[in-house]
Amino acid sequence: MNLNRAIFFSVLYASISFLCTYPVFGQGQALKLWYDKPANAKIWEEALPIGNGRLGAMIYGIPQREELQLNEETIWAGGPYRNDNGHAKGKLRAVQQMLFQGETREAEKRINEDFFTKTHGMPFQTAGSIILDFPGHEEFQDYYRELNLENAVALTRYTVDGVQYTRETFSSFADDVIIMQLTASKKGALSFDLSYTSMAKHRIFSHANRLILEGRGDDHEGIAGQIVYQTHAAVKSRDGKVSLTGNKLSVRDATSVRLYISIGTNFEDYTSVGADHVQRADSKLQEAMKNSYKSAIKKHIAGYGKQFSRFKLHLGQAEEAMEKPTPVRIQEFQRTQDPSLVTLLTQFGRYLLICSSQPGGQPANLQGIWNNSTQPAWDSKYTININTEMNYWPAEVTNLSETHQPLIQMVKELSESGKGTAKILYGADGWVAHHNTDIWRVTSPIDFASAGMWPTGGTWLTQHLWEHYLYTGDKSFLRRIYPVMKGASDFLLTTLIPHPAHQEKGWMVLAPSISPEHGPLSAGVTMDNQLAFDMLTRTALANEILQEDVDYRKRLCAMAKRLPPMQIGKYTQLQEWLEDRDDPKNEHRHVSHLYGLYPGNQISPYRTPELFEAARNSLNYRGDLATGWSIGWKINLWARLLDGNHAYKIIKNMLTILNSDNKDGRTYPNMYTAHPPFQIDGNFGLTAGVAEMLLQSHDGAVHLLPALPNVWHTGGVSGIKARGGFEVDIDWVHGDVQKVVVRSAIGGNLRLRSYVPLHGKGLQEAQGVHTNYLLHPAIKGLDAVIASDATLKGNTLRKVFEYDVKTVPNRNYSFTRAN
Structure with a gap:
């Protein structure tokens, strides 16, 4: 793999800025809760x-x-x-043996005794x-x-x-x-x-x-x-x-x-x-x-x-609805379908992130920065098996990169405190964090085995460091955080073990672990495999970019090849576990095995169509109603499935009022989203989801309006960002792109994907595999890790047009719909 050359050309994070004739810039009155x-x-x-x-x-x-x-x-x-519980030293192998022999209850009992504290x-x-x-x-x-909000x-x-x-x-x-x-x-x-x-x-x-x-x-x-x-x-x-x-x-x-x-x-x-x-x-x-x-x-x-002010959004508006107080607008949304209320809630998420996460400070916690109790729900701490990560999904794509810095700093600190935990609990190199932490950066498991014995919390958090690099192309930043990535990978290299039931395949798994908050205690759960694959391969990419040790890079790639591939089960679902034990009637709020679809990029409609369909089936089985944060995740997942109307259906489920008359609502009168009770990740998840419906840059191109619902037929967005240092403005009419302006911060090849043909200076029809790895960061020769032997009837995808344009730093590029 020749990543040094690839990085230069493929640092692709398109941030398109929108010059549109619609009243986006005159939305001051709209951006108020009143x-x-x-x-x-x-x-x-x-x-x-x-x-x-x-x-x-x-x-x-x-x-x-x-x-x-x-x-x-x-x-x-x-x-x-x-x-850290010192009694855990030397106990890991015995627990793993119990687990592999089917003695799950005894393994859970031992873990609770030896790996947890009070x-x-x-x-x-x-x-x-x-x-x-x-x-x-x-x-x-x-x-x-x-x-x-302005x-x-x-x-x-x-x-x-x-x-x-x-x-x-x-x-x-x-x-x-x-x-x-x-x-x-x-x-x-x-x-x-x-x-x-x-x-x-x-x-x-x-x-x-x-x-x-x-x-x-x-x-x-x-x-x-x-x-x-x-x-x-x-x-x-x-x-x-x-x-x-x-x-x-x-x-x-x-x-x-x-x-x-x-x-x-x-x-x-x-x-x-x-x-x-x-x-x-x-x-x-x-x-x-x-x-x-x-x-x-x-x-x-x-x-x-x-x-x-960097990011502006116009999805349309209903003047009559906008004249009513905010709680009334939420209460009537199912009738009015007022798109300006979605705009308001989207921008409210950006407002909350700015107001709760600034450089030099602490990351936004489970309630951001707002809490009226000394004993809040779930301690209002950092739940790092989804909730903390979700808080920062809007950071890069909605042009708030500096709000990411407190989380990045927390990951650096966890990489320090997590070294001791890795040694004591696992006898491992590198560092580890489990499913919860707090301001004191504790890293050992919390709660109990079937909820807290999950060793990939730090692995997930570290993906945010890589994502920040992909959006900015800042090589000096990558060099600073490479030790954190290496430490997370070192933990995997010294903790992954052979699965005795799959010795002939040579599969390496993490054990014991869980599929977050959806037990049972297991080995080789799908989310762990996906996270480990991303961690190992992305560290290998960083290693080559920075010209670090080649032998270490080979070790990372060799281990990545031994991870179990994603499996398609008997219900044509993406399996949540290595074993085919999914229940299609189970509507659990966590959909952890779909990490590979979002926020990961291992599942693609173009590269892995069978897995793409299996992920869709899994999501359908889980249903459309959920807790507030789970709704936020599902919006993003349906956007990645290129189904804007279904994503919008989930948004409608979020915009239901929660008050004394409706205990099942998901949005409070002040527009906080509800688990219930209040968790701020629902707000942040929705903001990221709306952005994902309008622009995607994870799958080999900057995809314009990939999942636009019918109801947002005319509108515009400006200042939305894509991987590779791009900022993008888009305006659309009747659901089709009319004009696109791309600002390139760092230069490099830009591949645009559109449902309509485009015209503009420097635009050429795309040829061959895109070389800009920032748009599709994957290592050649490892595709088999995310492949499946299953054959399913794939869903019909809308035809796309793909174009390449060579960009230089600090220059704008304008394109329009071709006749």
Whole structure:
């Protein structure tokens, strides 16, 4: 394989930017969540989220008693710890033998005893709330509140006794504090009291014109709470009187007031907690209060907008529907089929990712950065058997590459902490992580054997590093993260063992393992094989690109060839396990064996049509109704199956209101998606799924509108990205591409795939196999690993036209539909 030459020509990640005559750029009014009544004080999912990556708040917008429920990304229970069980040393071979002999229950019992501890991860915790009490505001009129996705500012407005009151709030991307401006239309009409509420161990005191809450993260499962934090609240008022008495800050007879909220913790990194939390909170507040409000909000919008404005989407709109409050639009969606609501939910996912994941910080967890509990569902930690990965599916394709950095940093840290776990539990080289981790980067299994004995969590996470490289073509980045990839592969090389039932085939498997959250304890499960294949072959590709050790590369490829191929079972399904044990009536939420279809690229309608059909059958068997995050995955899977109408059917299942009248809904009034309860991965999965319906770049070409549903017959997208350093704009009419503009960041050959013929300068009909490996990263000679002996009647695919164009860096290329 000649990858050095291939990499130069095939770094293909098309990001097409759209110059379209449709009202995409005039959609400002559309990109707002708005409401004609306050949030219910008891329903957190009616409040509106703001965040700047580190600081989050949920704003209720209640006139008489406003609540800002606060979060800071490093407030977790416990402190630096490990969860390795030393009793596991030397026990692996015995457990494997039990498993291969069919003694599954005994193997599970031994694993629970010897491989697990009593610590199952620390919870992410709320920082408490700031309460603003407004005497006399119980009776109000002309109420309105909104969250503007284009500027990341929340607004509340209402009238009391002829006076209009306005609250404007944002978590500043420039000053790293939360700022609220409160105004009254009548001079001296603004009075309120500010106080704190908190479920944590805390004390409240005043100092230097500030009201301060000092709290501490909880002890949890025998791990002492070591996070200490302070929240500082201060106000600046043009007039009126500000006073501090006991546990309360009071403002009287003012006209305009600015509230500043700063939070600092003692967290340094996953190994230490020695930072000065007081200085952190104090310094940020002092600096922020020096600026005028006009300057502060301008800098905030500029910082946030630099990311949000890159990607624009127009799927059509229903004017009548758009005039209604957001919960009503969701409730009526099944009738209206308003495409602008899908646009809003898609952009809301990008908003949430920007607001919960920024360079230098922590990755978005199970709830992003928003959590009102000290004991949230599933600890709101990092579930890395799908949920954490799904959080970052939109990062590259929707032009938010920098939001990926916190996850990439976490993977680097896991590669450090996971070395000890690999040695203790498996006697292996490299590093390993299982199905859960937290801010302290624990890597041993959590929960119990049939849920947590899954050794490929780190293997999956490491694919995100490779994907970032494919989208950017950044070779210096690849060199920095190559040791992480090598460590993940070293674990596989020293842990894969021969399957005794398939000795004649020489198959190597991981054991013990599970198909995530869908037991039983097994060996050689399909998802493990797919992940191991990607890890080994992608590390081999990186090895050649960087001109590393050739012998090591040969070892990687040799092991990849010994992985079991995907199997097609008796129900014409893609088998979830090595054994043919799938139940076509089982509608389990996890579809782990379809990783090879999405987000992987091992299953293709063009290269592996039998597996493609088998994957479709498996997905049909699992059904269309699911938990919110599973719906998010299924949208992407149906998009990869090139079935836009079915993908849209799944979107419709997501856009069902969850409220007191409908407990089976999947979208809350504030557009959070529901497991239920709330998990943010559903939001991120949907955003990625819509992008996947509009552009794909994983299968040897940049495919334009691969899975466009009939209902989105006319529209446009700009700033969508493809592998290989491309940015793409597309507009379409009656479902067909009309115009495409491609911006190439790094140059190289671009292969375009379209359902209609295209015309443009430099465009040539495609010839032969595409040489740009960034579009189809595979190693020659290993296709047999993803092949099958089964013969099925393949589905008829729509005819495609393929073109090549040689691109140079930093240049635009424009194409139109040919007559």
